[in-house]
Amino acid sequence: MSSIINFLYYLMAAFFSVCFLVNFRKSKKWQEELVYLLALLPFLLRVFHLK
Amino acid sequence: MSKKIGESLLLWRKIVFLLFFLVVFIFSGLSFYRSRHLAEPIVLGDGVSRVVRLSDYFSGVKNSINNARVYVLGQDEDGGSVLILGGSHAEEPAGRLAAWILVENALVKKGRMFVIPTANPSASTSTRPGGAYPPDYSIKTPWGEQKFRQGDRWSNPLDQWPDPEVYIHYPTRQQLAYMDIRNHNRTWPGRPNGTMTEKTCYAMTQLIIKEKIDLVIDLHEAELQYPVISTIVAHQKGQDIAALASMMISSEEGFNIGVEYSPTALRGLSHREIGDHTQAIPLLLETPEPFLDATRGRTNRELLLTGKDEFVMKAGKHGLLFEKLDEKGWPIEVRVGRHLSSIIQILKVWSELNPDRPVDLEGVPHYRDLVQNGVGFYLKDPSKAPSDRVFYE
Numbered sequence: 001m002s003s004i005i006n007f008l009y010y011l012m013a014a015f016f017s018v019c020f021l022v023n024f025r026k027s028k029k030w031q032e033e034l035v036y037l038l039a040l041l042p043f044l045l046r047v048f049h050l051k
Numbered sequence: 052m053s054k055k056i057g058e059s060l061l062l063w064r065k066i067v068f069l070l071f072f073l074v075v076f077i078f079s080g081l082s083f084y085r086s087r088h089l090a091e092p093i094v095l096g097d098g099v100s101r102v103v104r105l106s107d108y109f110s111g112v113k114n115s116i117n118n119a120r121v122y123v124l125g126q127d128e129d130g131g132s133v134l135i136l137g138g139s140h141a142e143e144p145a146g147r148l149a150a151w152i153l154v155e156n157a158l159v160k161k162g163r164m165f166v167i168p169t170a171n172p173s174a175s176t177s178t179r180p181g182g183a184y185p186p187d188y189s190i191k192t193p194w195g196e197q198k199f200r201q202g203d204r205w206s207n208p209l210d211q212w213p214d215p216e217v218y219i220h221y222p223t224r225q226q227l228a229y230m231d232i233r234n235h236n237r238t239w240p241g242r243p244n245g246t247m248t249e250k251t252c253y254a255m256t257q258l259i260i261k262e263k264i265d266l267v268i269d270l271h272e273a274e275l276q277y278p279v280i281s282t283i284v285a286h287q288k289g290q291d292i293a294a295l296a297s298m299m300i301s302s303e304e305g306f307n308i309g310v311e312y313s314p315t316a317l318r319g320l321s322h323r324e325i326g327d328h329t330q331a332i333p334l335l336l337e338t339p340e341p342f343l344d345a346t347r348g349r350t351n352r353e354l355l356l357t358g359k360d361e362f363v364m365k366a367g368k369h370g371l372l373f374e375k376l377d378e379k380g381w382p383i384e385v386r387v388g389r390h391l392s393s394i395i396q397i398l399k400v401w402s403e404l405n406p407d408r409p410v411d412l413e414g415v416p417h418y419r420d421l422v423q424n425g426v427g428f429y430l431k432d433p434s435k436a437p438s439d440r441v442f443y444e
Binding site: 002005006009024025028030033034037040041044045046048049050051 | 061064065068069071072075076079080083084087209211212213245246247
């Protein structure tokens with residue numbers, strides 16, 4: 001069970017990473033773009049099993 | 052025309068931001084990757100007869116990072132058997148280093164000794180950046196420096212996540228702090244279908260039962276503001292051994308160590324659950340590590356290895372410490388030496404009380420040797436050892 005939850009957590013991290021990237025692409029304000037990239041960093045580190 | 056220029060500028064801005072992001076991501080990612088995968092060489096001493104894995108006792112940890120190596124010293128199955136655990140809490144380096152020295156130097160003439168230097172490998176790959184923990188530290192040796200991972204108290208969230216709201220200990224159902232579901236010393240005796248950390252403890256419990264282990268010695272360190280310090284914590288089955296060993300250490304080894312009894316109401320700890328669920332007698336050793344104190348100053352490698360800290364000292368002047376701390380600090384050689392001398396004396400007492408199941412240990416440096424020569428003096432040069440005698444933790 002815990003392995004399944006762990007796997008779902010990685011899927012969730014990947015989903016939010018994609019959301020941040022889509023929003024980054026759509027945004028026209030530089031402040032928003034920076035926020036999306038900053039927020040993306042920990043999610044991507046988790047998806048790639050780095051931190 | 053101006054709309055096109057605006058779109059072009061927008062595109063270039065995004066490209067510049069993305070490039071900046073990639074630089075930060077690659078730099079931080081590489082740093083974390085190197086830290087997590089730092090290979091620590093351990094040279095098998097002449098006393099090591101075989102090296103096995105925890106999965107040889109419980110296949111449930113086979114594909115996990117916590118499939119820890121078990122170094123077996125001695126082959127005399129008629130004698131007694133002892134299991135030494137280092138790195139249950141990976142951020143307490145004296146335990147890992149003491150286990151390292153045992154694997155590289157000890158000779159077991161009677162009985163057998165099982166050594167697990169990294170009892171929770173996952174915890175050794177994670178540090179506490181929020182607590183300003185360094186990712187690693189180095190020990191000076193006659194042949195250069197050997198680098199070790201710093202580690203953390205809990206299994207790496209990369210390997211076991213998320214934590215529950217409340218951790219309910221198995222099998223007692225006692226409620227413990229949520230993050231302690233990743234604490235190797237709160238998940239004994241473990242369970243086969245539990246979390247990775249619980250499975251790790253279960254595998255070790257199986258090892259203890261299958262190998263007919265008589266004694267388990269779990270090596271730890273503690274902050275000076277914690278009352279259980281400079282002591283042997285003993286299950287009721289091991290009270291006599293702990294008390295006798297404490298007296299022998301005080302008279303023969305040149306330092307004092309107390310005895311605490313394992314509380315029956317606090318669950319999940321090695322000194323409680325191993326004694327309750329197996330035939331073995333569990334003992335837990337604590338040395339002082341000012342690095343862990345909440346009132347410490349700069350949390351760096353120097354503090355980890357010297358144990359010198361003016362702020363913790365100040366806490367001592369206000370009567371807030373349970374162990375003394377002066378300008379000499381608590382250097383790593385003192386802490387490792389205390390562990391090794393305690394192991395030597397505990398095994399001596401065990402062998403005297405159980406002459407039919409002795410564990411006779413040779414070649415292990417005592418406290419005074421460590422204080423005189425340092426830890427690195429007893430670490431072997433992996434480049435000079437045959438490749439089949441070098442393993443990487």
